[in-house]
Amino acid sequence: MPEPNLLKSLDYSVLQQCMHCGMCLPTCPTYDATKFERSSPRGRIRLMREIADDRLQVSPAFAEEMSYCLGCLACQTACPAGVDYATLFENARAEVERSGVASTPPRRLIRWITMSVLFRRPRLLRLFGRLLWLYQRLGVQRAVRTLGVPRLLPKRLERLESMAPTVRAPFSNQRIQPQELPAGGEPRYKVALLTGCVQDLLYANINRATADVLLANGCQVFTPPVQYCCGSLHAHNGELELARDLARRNLDMFPVAELDAIITNAGGCGSHLKKFAHLLGDDPAYRERAARWDAKVFDIHEWLVRIGIRPPQNLVRPPAAGSPQTIAYDASCHLLHGQRVARQPLEVLRLIPSATLVPLAESDWCCGAAGVYTLTQPEQSAKLLARKLDHIAASGATILATGNPGCLLQLETAMRNDPRLAQVRVCHPVELLADAYAAENP
Amino acid sequence: MQTTAATLVDQLSALLGHDRVLAAAEDVAVYAYDGTPVLRQNPACVVFPITTEEVAACVKIAAANQTPIVTRGSGTGLSGGSVPLVGSMVLCLARMNRVLEVDPRNLTIDVEAGVVTATVEETAARYGLFYPPDPGSRKISTIGGNVAENSGGLRGLKYGVTRDYVMGLEAVLATGEVVWLGNKCVKDVAGYNLRDLFIGSEGTLGIVTRVLLKLLPLPQARQTMLASFTSIEAAGETVSDIIAAKIIPCTLEFLDQQTLRCVEQFAHVGLPTEAAAILIMETDGHPAVVAEESAAMAKIAARRGAIEVRTAADAADAERLLTARRSAFSALARVRPTTILEDVTVPRSELAGMVGFIAATAAKYRLSIGTFGHMGDGNLHPTFLADERDEDEMHRVEQALSEIVDRTLAVGGTITGEHGVGLAKKPYLRQQLGDHSYQLLKLVKRALDPHGLLNPGKIFDCLQE
Numbered sequence: 001m002p003e004p005n006l007l008k009s010l011d012y013s014v015l016q017q018c019m020h021c022g023m024c025l026p027t028c029p030t031y032d033a034t035k036f037e038r039s040s041p042r043g044r045i046r047l048m049r050e051i052a053d054d055r056l057q058v059s060p061a062f063a064e065e066m067s068y069c070l071g072c073l074a075c076q077t078a079c080p081a082g083v084d085y086a087t088l089f090e091n092a093r094a095e096v097e098r099s100g101v102a103s104t105p106p107r108r109l110i111r112w113i114t115m116s117v118l119f120r121r122p123r124l125l126r127l128f129g130r131l132l133w134l135y136q137r138l139g140v141q142r143a144v145r146t147l148g149v150p151r152l153l154p155k156r157l158e159r160l161e162s163m164a165p166t167v168r169a170p171f172s173n174q175r176i177q178p179q180e181l182p183a184g185g186e187p188r189y190k191v192a193l194l195t196g197c198v199q200d201l202l203y204a205n206i207n208r209a210t211a212d213v214l215l216a217n218g219c220q221v222f223t224p225p226v227q228y229c230c231g232s233l234h235a236h237n238g239e240l241e242l243a244r245d246l247a248r249r250n251l252d253m254f255p256v257a258e259l260d261a262i263i264t265n266a267g268g269c270g271s272h273l274k275k276f277a278h279l280l281g282d283d284p285a286y287r288e289r290a291a292r293w294d295a296k297v298f299d300i301h302e303w304l305v306r307i308g309i310r311p312p313q314n315l316v317r318p319p320a321a322g323s324p325q326t327i328a329y330d331a332s333c334h335l336l337h338g339q340r341v342a343r344q345p346l347e348v349l350r351l352i353p354s355a356t357l358v359p360l361a362e363s364d365w366c367c368g369a370a371g372v373y374t375l376t377q378p379e380q381s382a383k384l385l386a387r388k389l390d391h392i393a394a395s396g397a398t399i400l401a402t403g404n405p406g407c408l409l410q411l412e413t414a415m416r417n418d419p420r421l422a423q424v425r426v427c428h429p430v431e432l433l434a435d436a437y438a439a440e441n442p
Numbered sequence: 443m444q445t446t447a448a449t450l451v452d453q454l455s456a457l458l459g460h461d462r463v464l465a466a467a468e469d470v471a472v473y474a475y476d477g478t479p480v481l482r483q484n485p486a487c488v489v490f491p492i493t494t495e496e497v498a499a500c501v502k503i504a505a506a507n508q509t510p511i512v513t514r515g516s517g518t519g520l521s522g523g524s525v526p527l528v529g530s531m532v533l534c535l536a537r538m539n540r541v542l543e544v545d546p547r548n549l550t551i552d553v554e555a556g557v558v559t560a561t562v563e564e565t566a567a568r569y570g571l572f573y574p575p576d577p578g579s580r581k582i583s584t585i586g587g588n589v590a591e592n593s594g595g596l597r598g599l600k601y602g603v604t605r606d607y608v609m610g611l612e613a614v615l616a617t618g619e620v621v622w623l624g625n626k627c628v629k630d631v632a633g634y635n636l637r638d639l640f641i642g643s644e645g646t647l648g649i650v651t652r653v654l655l656k657l658l659p660l661p662q663a664r665q666t667m668l669a670s671f672t673s674i675e676a677a678g679e680t681v682s683d684i685i686a687a688k689i690i691p692c693t694l695e696f697l698d699q700q701t702l703r704c705v706e707q708f709a710h711v712g713l714p715t716e717a718a719a720i721l722i723m724e725t726d727g728h729p730a731v732v733a734e735e736s737a738a739m740a741k742i743a744a745r746r747g748a749i750e751v752r753t754a755a756d757a758a759d760a761e762r763l764l765t766a767r768r769s770a771f772s773a774l775a776r777v778r779p780t781t782i783l784e785d786v787t788v789p790r791s792e793l794a795g796m797v798g799f800i801a802a803t804a805a806k807y808r809l810s811i812g813t814f815g816h817m818g819d820g821n822l823h824p825t826f827l828a829d830e831r832d833e834d835e836m837h838r839v840e841q842a843l844s845e846i847v848d849r850t851l852a853v854g855g856t857i858t859g860e861h862g863v864g865l866a867k868k869p870y871l872r873q874q875l876g877d878h879s880y881q882l883l884k885l886v887k888r889a890l891d892p893h894g895l896l897n898p899g900k901i902f903d904c905l906q907e
Contacts, residue, residue: 017775019775035536036464080772082776
């Protein structure tokens with residue numbers, strides 16, 4: 001018996017929820033770019049419904065449209081009817097994979113290496129990270145580039161090589177002990193810290209800062225040294241079964257009942273981590289555990305505000321002379337639209353002594369990073385990035401803060417090469433907070 | 443049929459290029475609808491002209507191929523005005539979106555049809571000027587669509603509707619000829635007022651490609667209030683008393699409990715979900731007048747038993763309240779999959795009775811309903827919450843609708859205050875207009891579009907009878 005079409009087996013009321021009022025259109029970056037209805041949220045939902053109703057087949061055009069969608073979920077925030085676009089979108093992309101309309105041998109290979117191998121085996125991923133680090137650290141990369149080797153590679157690999165981010169060893173397990181206790185007194189809360197995959201290889205320092213901030217707020221922090229990917233990469237890219245497998249592994253790894261909270265500092269991961277119960281809704285063995293897990297997953301900003309964040313004491317030494325520091329906050333789409341964590345990062349940033357928050361136009365608009373969108377849709381990604389950089393430049397901020405590694409990487413890489421923004425510090429809000437706590441005791 | 447479609451698409455592609463003519467299955471399927479629930483029909487193709495000349499050329503090609511033309515902006519209409527017809531060409535003007543001129547000396551703005559309503563308002567505001575009409579979908583609806591439907595909004599009570607701001611317009615006729623109707627003059631009685639004929643004509647008489655709009659000075663002050671009541675009647679009586687007290691606020695919006703609960707679930711603006719009904723009241727103008735009027739309205743509401751009258755803390759707070767109100771119709775879709783929206787409007791003296799009648803009718807037919815609307819205008823949006831797959835329920839909705847229409851007309855009301863007739867209200871138009879004026883509509887249509895090329899079958903069936 002052939003597997004059922006995923007869009008047909010979806011609860012039809014989810015599709016029906018969209019009453020095509022069009023309120024989502026002005027918030028959709030791809031509709032804004034094309035003004036074509038099929039590149040809009042309601043257009044995409046209509047295409048899915050046409051497939052569910054057997055009026056359209058899953059075609060390469062449908063696959064392209066699903067790939068062109070950023071999955072930024074701005075439409076979900078805008079939707080008065082409460083359409084669950086994230087679920088529709090994940091199932092549509094999974095259906096594209098299941099149908100094979102977009103499948104080519106190189107694509108299959110890349111997807112297999114990344115999603116089935118690297119991002120399912122944490123030790124292997126770290127080994128890969130370590131090799132990449134050596135490649136970059138020992139001057140091999142410079143030598144290879146000077147010799148023009150990348151130009152000999154196929155176009156796509158050449159681009160990958162040029163975009164390979166700088167790996168920052170040591171990784172989280174060498175920076176954070178499996179168990180850390182806050183200084184002085186009984187801990188107020190017991191929390192687990194999720195170290196992520198990309199975050200671990202590129203921004204382990206942010207994980208350290210997150211642990212520090214949690215400790216400073218009276219939390220005992222459990223950080224398993226080897227952790228599984230949360231599966232958001234898989235779920236957003238049409239591999240729902242792999243995502244389910246990873247969700248189960250995560251549920252097996254953490255003693256959910258003994259924890260007050262499970263903390264994530266990556267907006268994209270958090271958006272997925274809070275939906276395990278939905279993902280495993282058909283799995284009786286895990287369903288209830290997943291629901292308990294979902295209720296305990298918090299983004300770091302959300303958790304800090306919830307428990308009553310301790311404002312850092314003003315600096316013992318006066319702020320350095322010179323121009324004052326200003327922070328612009330760019331919201332991670334999945335933190336803002338996926339998790340609806342909007343005000344908490346701003347509340348955290350307002351507590352930073354010696355720096356003031358300045359407004360950033362379109363801070364609720366995608367920067368073009370969108371997971372692997374930079375690789376899959378480089379042209380549209382670049383357009384959104386350029387638009388974002390203009391706004392950052394116009395804000396005049398000296399610090400740009402955002403709460404997701406994908407966004408950090410996209411913005412940091414581009415800003416280093418933009419003369420207007422080369423001097424602007426790019427960081428996660430918790431880094432600023434950790435610095436402020438550290439400065440309390442000079 | 444197949445060859446006709448192919449020829450049509452070839453000719454259009456030769457004119458506009460392949461990237462501005464869509465005919466693939468995935469492309470036409472997503473132009474099958476506008477903002478009206480349930481209605482769906484794929485067109486033969488969709489074209490995106492960017493100049494009036496291109497629009498005219500598209501019209502000529504369609505005429506030569508006997509292809510009906512359905513004009514569309516962003517597709518947010520609520521009566522099916524831009525839902526395609528079988529084999530039709532959708533003429534999408536979303537890309538004709540240039541603001542051509544703001545004239546502060548004459549208080550006008552000249553825009554192409556595809557300019558978004560909110561852009562008109564924001565552009566005017568940069569000059570200290572004000573474009574009042576604000577339909578619920580103002581963030582994406584186009585001015586061309588507003589003119590075609592003569593859209594209203596939340597400020598109709600004091601400021602009127604789209605028609606009151608159109609000083610001139612450019613239209614492409616069914617022949618492909620281009621006409622310019624109107625000018626920047628405050629007074630003009632040269633010839634018939636043909637400009638007004640096109641406003642609200644729902645794309646059946648011509649294609650509006652450019653609009654010259656009147657602007658007002660931006661009001662100096664604005665005060666927004668939220669009053670909550672334990673009964674719908676108390677809210678209705680408050681509105682009557684405000685009007686009777688000779689106060690003309692710019693906004694008097696009503697939401698019943700069902701509606702305000704759905705809106706609160708979406709917008710989280712702190713609406714009192716235990717209240718039976720709320721009124722959102724806004725007055726604008728000179729600061730002294732605003733202070734006086736808002737105090738008077740608060741007093742009237744209190745006298746009519748309001749549980750609470752809350753004043754918006756600042757402009758942002760007020761905007762959040764109004765934005766929440768604008769989402770009412772879509773927010774009601776949270777309850778049931780299919781929302782059937784009405785647009786009945788009655789003389790304001792009949793409002794309280796009408797609100798009660800609607801509630802009683804819904805109960806009689808065992809239907810779930812949310813009612814909201816521009817109470818100050820007598821314009822109500824009772825919205826049935828149903829499931830289109832439940833035939834019995836849909837039949838009961840039809841029966842209830844028909845009774846509501848009968849009652850509306852009996853008290854001197856209209857079947858549509860601001861959404862237009864389109865397809866959704868077409869069955870009731872004859873009942874409202876009576877034979878002679880109904881025939882007059884057709885006479886006008888035949889004079890301007892003898893071959894029934896422009897949005898045929900909308901408002902009324904033209905060629906039969």
